[in-house]
Amino acid sequence: MEEKKVLYSAVQPTNNLTIGNYVGAIRNWVQLQDEYRCYYAIANMHAITVRQDPAALRKNTLQLLALYIACGIDPEKCVLYVQSHVPCHAELAWVLNTITYVGEMERMTQFKDKSARHAENINMGLMDYPVLMAADILLYQADVVPVGIDQRQHLEITRDIAIRFNNRYSPTFTVPEGIYGKVGAKINDLQDPSKKMSKSGDDPNGAIFLSDDRDTVIRKLRRAVTDSEACVRYDPENKPGVSNLLSIYSVMTDKSIEESQKEFEGKGYGEFKLAVGEAVADRIEPVQAEQKRLLADKGYLESVLKSGAEQAFRTARKTLDKVYRKIGFYQGDR
Ligand code: TRP
Numbered sequence: 001m002e003e004k005k006v007l008y009s010a011v012q013p014t015n016n017l018t019i020g021n022y023v024g025a026i027r028n029w030v031q032l033q034d035e036y037r038c039y040y041a042i043a044n045m046h047a048i049t050v051r052q053d054p055a056a057l058r059k060n061t062l063q064l065l066a067l068y069i070a071c072g073i074d075p076e077k078c079v080l081y082v083q084s085h086v087p088c089h090a091e092l093a094w095v096l097n098t099i100t101y102v103g104e105m106e107r108m109t110q111f112k113d114k115s116a117r118h119a120e121n122i123n124m125g126l127m128d129y130p131v132l133m134a135a136d137i138l139l140y141q142a143d144v145v146p147v148g149i150d151q152r153q154h155l156e157i158t159r160d161i162a163i164r165f166n167n168r169y170s171p172t173f174t175v176p177e178g179i180y181g182k183v184g185a186k187i188n189d190l191q192d193p194s195k196k197m198s199k200s201g202d203d204p205n206g207a208i209f210l211s212d213d214r215d216t217v218i219r220k221l222r223r224a225v226t227d228s229e230a231c232v233r234y235d236p237e238n239k240p241g242v243s244n245l246l247s248i249y250s251v252m253t254d255k256s257i258e259e260s261q262k263e264f265e266g267k268g269y270g271e272f273k274l275a276v277g278e279a280v281a282d283r284i285e286p287v288q289a290e291q292k293r294l295l296a297d298k299g300y301l302e303s304v305l306k307s308g309a310e311q312a313f314r315t316a317r318k319t320l321d322k323v324y325r326k327i328g329f330y331q332g333d334r
Contacts, residue, residue, distance in 0.1 A: 006140055008137050008142035008145050015199045018187075018197050023186075025146070026073070041312075063295065081309045085308075088135075095323055095324075111126060138176075140316065144178075145177070152178060172322055191206035205220050205223050208221075210288070217280050217284070242269075246261060249279050253283075
């Protein structure tokens with residue numbers, strides 16, 4: 001039997017996830033878990049590159065784990081773990097730091113953006129973020145890395161670092177390919193449909209969080225920006241607001257855009273928005289219920305993390321030993 005290819009991805013345990021994250025990431029992860037040997041990490045070491053409230057960070061970690069599982073990620077099929085539980089990440093990042101240039105890191109778009117947004121806290125970790133991400137991916141010899149398009153540059157530098165190491169020493173790392181979110185399933189901000197729906201958007205009414213209750217979902221949709229044509233038609237160019245709502249409806253109900261559009265023929269925006277709200281709530285309520293049930297079973301969640309960390313460590317340590325050998329770290333009889 002041919003071995004499955006390795007897939008690696010991670011999400012930071014910060015804030016709430018939006019329905020955009022669900023559509024763009026988690027839902028795809030669920031679909032990929034049979035085809036690949038999957039490692040899914042909760043990237044708490046990346047999270048602290050911007051200021052975090054310790055209690056919130058701790059709480060979000062378990063919440064995110066429960067959410068993953070509630071969305072259908074199966075801990076029996078995948079390795080689900082917390083980044084800081086596997087010390088190899090920090091160790092490999094240190095080695096990779098020595099073959100990565102300051103200039104390369106200074107040129108990273110996300111570093112420049114975040115430096116502007118957090119001018120009071122441009123710490124070394126923020127600059128080193130892509131190297132830690134390279135360590136994450138390379139430790140598991142990942143073949144593919146599904147990420148949002150905003151992570152493309154980080155993936156490119158990961159490839160550069162892998163190739164550089166392989167050339168300087170000898171072939172050690174698999175050079176990973178990025179899989180960038182499918183087009184067509186993108187969800188935009190409800191208040192500014194020219195922007196991607198994001199957990200850190202300016203207007204809290206622009207994003208629907210997976211933790212929002214039915215009333216909140218319906219209220220946010222009622223306020224969503226549309227247009228004055230009063231016709232439910234998919235036309236992202238001229239009707240970005242309405243088209244975005246149609247996309248949301250279509251994704252949440254598993255109906256095609258055409259089918260969804262037909263359903264609202266001759267109907268007003270009020271009725272349309274309410275239907276979108278109900279569809280979103282119908283879809284996320286069972287996930288929330290399952291997440292809540294899981295959070296009440298801390299023993300189970302901890303057993304998932306323990307087993308995840310053990311499995312991850314075994315693979316990661318193998319790669320790290322190889323790296324240490326190649327760079328000349330004396331390892332005794334290890
Ligand atoms: N930087 C990624 C993000 O914010 C999260 C992440 C950390 C990641 N390590 C990773 C994604 C490794 C893919 C692979 O989205």
